[in-house]
Amino acid sequence: MGAGHAHPLYVHEHSAVHSLAPEAKLAAALAFVLAVAVTPREAVWAFAVDAAALAAVVRLARLPARFVLARLAIVAPFVVFALLIPFVASGDRVEVLGLGLSRAGLWATWNIVAKATLGATTSIVLAGTTEVPRILHGLTRLGVPQPLTMIATFMIRYLELIADQLRRMRTAMIARGYDPRWLWQARPIAAGAGALFVRSYERGERVHAAMLSRGYTGAMPILDERTATAGQWLAAAGPPVIAATAAVAALVTAA
Amino acid sequence: MTHPAVEVCGLRFAYPDGHEALRGVDLRVEHGQRVALLGPNGAGKTTLALHLNGVHTPDAGSVAIGALAVDETNLPEIRRRVGLVFQDADDQLFMPSVRDDVAFGPANLGLGGHELRARITEALGAVGAADLGDRVPHHLSGGERRRVTLATVLAMRPEVLVCDEPTSQLDPAGRRELVAVLRGLAITQVVITHDLPFALELCERAVIISDGRVVADAATPDLLADERLLGAHRLALPYGFDPRVARKGTAP
Ligand SMILES: Nc1ncnc2c1ncn2[C@@H]1O[C@H](COP(=O)(O)OP(=O)(O)OP(=O)(O)O)[C@@H](O)[C@H]1O
Ligand SMILES: [Mg+2]
Numbered sequence: 001m002g003a004g005h006a007h008p009l010y011v012h013e014h015s016a017v018h019s020l021a022p023e024a025k026l027a028a029a030l031a032f033v034l035a036v037a038v039t040p041r042e043a044v045w046a047f048a049v050d051a052a053a054l055a056a057v058v059r060l061a062r063l064p065a066r067f068v069l070a071r072l073a074i075v076a077p078f079v080v081f082a083l084l085i086p087f088v089a090s091g092d093r094v095e096v097l098g099l100g101l102s103r104a105g106l107w108a109t110w111n112i113v114a115k116a117t118l119g120a121t122t123s124i125v126l127a128g129t130t131e132v133p134r135i136l137h138g139l140t141r142l143g144v145p146q147p148l149t150m151i152a153t154f155m156i157r158y159l160e161l162i163a164d165q166l167r168r169m170r171t172a173m174i175a176r177g178y179d180p181r182w183l184w185q186a187r188p189i190a191a192g193a194g195a196l197f198v199r200s201y202e203r204g205e206r207v208h209a210a211m212l213s214r215g216y217t218g219a220m221p222i223l224d225e226r227t228a229t230a231g232q233w234l235a236a237a238g239p240p241v242i243a244a245t246a247a248v249a250a251l252v253t254a255a
Numbered sequence: 256m257t258h259p260a261v262e263v264c265g266l267r268f269a270y271p272d273g274h275e276a277l278r279g280v281d282l283r284v285e286h287g288q289r290v291a292l293l294g295p296n297g298a299g300k301t302t303l304a305l306h307l308n309g310v311h312t313p314d315a316g317s318v319a320i321g322a323l324a325v326d327e328t329n330l331p332e333i334r335r336r337v338g339l340v341f342q343d344a345d346d347q348l349f350m351p352s353v354r355d356d357v358a359f360g361p362a363n364l365g366l367g368g369h370e371l372r373a374r375i376t377e378a379l380g381a382v383g384a385a386d387l388g389d390r391v392p393h394h395l396s397g398g399e400r401r402r403v404t405l406a407t408v409l410a411m412r413p414e415v416l417v418c419d420e421p422t423s424q425l426d427p428a429g430r431r432e433l434v435a436v437l438r439g440l441a442i443t444q445v446v447i448t449h450d451l452p453f454a455l456e457l458c459e460r461a462v463i464i465s466d467g468r469v470v471a472d473a474a475t476p477d478l479l480a481d482e483r484l485l486g487a488h489r490l491a492l493p494y495g496f497d498p499r500v501a502r503k504g505t506a507p
Contacts (some may be wrong), residue, residue, distance in 0.1 A: 133355050203346065
């Protein structure tokens with residue numbers, strides 16, 4: 001175990017959040033994000049409640065704040081886009097620092113920034129506390145059809161391998177004087193992608209043979225039998241219940 | 256009458272594109288024997304290995320493991336008895352974690368819970384990889400990867416172990432560890448290799464396959480001492496390597 005052995009988003013720690021059964025974590029994360037998504041944007045206090053609940057989970061998971069904030073950079077493009085809205089949206093204007101901004105646009109910005117940040121943080125906590133195999137186990141146990149989880153399993157396993165192959169092919173091309181700068185020079189890359197596809201296909205055949213050799217009969221065996229206990233479901237339900245309550249309260253008071 | 260561990264009779268096989276990879280192979284491996292399968296590229300070694308546990312079906316001839324013929328009805332039991340370690344470890348390790356991969360075989364046999372965990376521990380322990388269970392296959396070193404692939408097969412407690420070029424991509428230390436691990440396993444072994452010193456170190460008997468046929472079958476030291484035979488089948492000992500001298504140094 002230890003750093004560098006799992007996916008880059010995973011933080012190796014021992015915490016209550018880490019040890020929670022993956023299906024409970026997945027369901028809780030999904031419910032939490034849904035509750036946040038339906039919260040009316042004017043209910044600023046409700047987002048504060050959501051943020052507090054999430055912060056508590058981050059603390060409990062012993063995820064370093066810096067780690068979470070650094071990973072949050074992923075929402076930056078959305079934020080930039082959202083920041084443009086008040087300038088271009090129509091409707092009545094408010095004066096902010098001498099700029100006339102659209103009131104509806106400001107709310108739209110807030111809506112996007114708040115929800116994107118909360119949603120992204122939720123995924124960061126999920127990924128930071130759950131290794132990929134366990135996420136896949138969780139999906140299986142939540143009733144996601146096996147072909148889908150199997151495709152995800154193999155994609156995750158072989159994606160890096162295929163990316164490696166692509167890099168090697170590019171290096172081999174460059175080593176022989178190929179220097180692609182313009183679109184019309186892309187032909188070798190396209191041919192390379194074709195070769196990569198064939199290789200991946202043949203790999204698929206060999207992997208299938210390897211699976212058959214170890215008794216594969218068409219159904220993936222169940223490998224992780226530790227299903228979520230009632231207590232775990234209850235614990236996992238905490239944050240989404242808080243968020244849902246806040247959302248409902250906000251909806252009711254807004255009506 | 257008692258059956259040998261592996262019995263291949265008159266095996267012929269052509270790939271769908273019409274290429275005849277095996278042209279009548281006869282091979283008998285006794286219980287507990289370690290046999291090296293040697294031969295040039297494209298000789299049909301891998302193709303033969305894939306017949307031993309029924310991944311390919313013969314066009315003619317037969318394959319039996321112990322008293323059991325390799326055919327459609329026996330496949331589950333055949334696959335439990337014959338552990339196949341593939342040439343490319345990335346083909347063999349298809350699950351996202353080492354533990355899941357080692358569990359795959361025994362779980363297919365219907366094992367679960369405590370029993371399954373015990374099997375995983377046992378198999379990883381047998382190859383000195385007890386601490387690799389939580390690793391991602393992609394990040395393992397060549398030697399670790401090789402040992403883990405071995406564990407994925409040992410977890411099924413096979414009676415016959417078939418390894419396809421197990422020393423490719425290993426550094427000298429990894430190779431030495433592998434010899435130690437394989438020597439420690441008291442099961443029948445068929446080892447495909449281009450690494451003649453490795454064959455000499457591990458296997459008492461060697462078979463040369465060339466162009467889809469068995470062309471030589473003898474005690475490994477004798478076979479490797481026959482330079483003309485080796486040369487005729489594109490095999491060559493490393494420069495300066497004398498099998499008769501080496502044998503004395505490594506006797507088990
Ligand atoms: N999937 C396939 N389709 C068609 N022909 C194949 C296929 N796999 C192998 N062959 C051909 O069958 C012959 C035997 O191949 P095989 O892989 O068994 O050789 P090998 O002895 O294992 O060689 P190497 O030492 O290179 O691994 C070769 O001529 C090869 O080109
Ligand atoms: Mg081969």
